Amino acid sequence: MLGTSIHSAANGGEIIGVSPIDPSQVRVILLDIEGTTTPFEFVYQTLFPYASRKLEAFLGAHRQDPEIQSLIQDLRAQHGADERNGLNPPGWMDEPVAARLRLCMAYCQWLIARDSKCAPLKALQGKIWHQGYASGELRGEIFPDVPAAFERWRRQKRIICLYSSGSVLAQQNLFRTTPSGDLTSYITAFFDTSVGVKTEGASYKRIAVSLSYASHQFLFISDAVKEIRAARSAGMQPLLCVRGEHPAPAASDVGVIHDFSGVLLD
Numbered sequence: 001m002l003g004t005s006i007h008s009a010a011n012g013g014e015i016i017g018v019s020p021i022d023p024s025q026v027r028v029i030l031l032d033i034e035g036t037t038t039p040f041e042f043v044y045q046t047l048f049p050y051a052s053r054k055l056e057a058f059l060g061a062h063r064q065d066p067e068i069q070s071l072i073q074d075l076r077a078q079h080g081a082d083e084r085n086g087l088n089p090p091g092w093m094d095e096p097v098a099a100r101l102r103l104c105m106a107y108c109q110w111l112i113a114r115d116s117k118c119a120p121l122k123a124l125q126g127k128i129w130h131q132g133y134a135s136g137e138l139r140g141e142i143f144p145d146v147p148a149a150f151e152r153w154r155r156q157k158r159i160i161c162l163y164s165s166g167s168v169l170a171q172q173n174l175f176r177t178t179p180s181g182d183l184t185s186y187i188t189a190f191f192d193t194s195v196g197v198k199t200e201g202a203s204y205k206r207i208a209v210s211l212s213y214a215s216h217q218f219l220f221i222s223d224a225v226k227e228i229r230a231a232r233s234a235g236m237q238p239l240l241c242v243r244g245e246h247p248a249p250a251a252s253d254v255g256v257i258h259d260f261s262g263v264l265l266d
Helices: 040-062 066-084 097-113 119-135 146-155 168-176 201-211 225-233
Strands: 028-031 159-163 187-191 218-222 237-241 255-257
Touching (some): 028 201, 040 066, 066 097, 097 119, 119 168, 146 159, 225 237
Parallel strands (some): 218 237, 237 255
């Protein structure tokens, strides 16, 4: 069963006009992170500011690293796309190395301020956060109901996976350093935007194919209605997670939970 915490996002009671979840079909639980397993505040008040503060020192220390040079080239290409799309990013010219790094930093700060999901920025942030986790400056945060749900779902022999705009490295570090300890042993696979944008159904189809399960065997849980609808368009069973005081979106076709305590009970 799913418990009594699921209701219509618009009606506040029983699910109306929402396709019911069939627990007997669920083999894989695919989870968003931000706002679903992890507080928004940790992402926006801890992780993003940390990456912004450390960006200059990190690029300066690693500018000869071929992987970082490759990321800078990817960022340069993204900058060109943003210019073509009329977004007016900070200027970037092919100047000498030191100047090019300053221009890259200005562009990255611009992307961070826009909450950009572009892959090279997420990869760069993930590497900066990796150093923070390794030094102990950062520790992962999750909602308190998450570890018990992970244990329950593993006991049921269901597969747990994560899908986030943050890089796989960032996801692994977050779940390796939670107050409940290292939770990565519960997680079979980590997916980032290398499989596709989270608001496109094709991304969820790729995830299903990669795990060799039919789409209807996935339960996808996210705080974003657009992601929920994309997953559903791919054939997955979705639930919208609305935590704390955050208002439920006006979407009567979306089943809502407020935590994981009633999801797939024994």
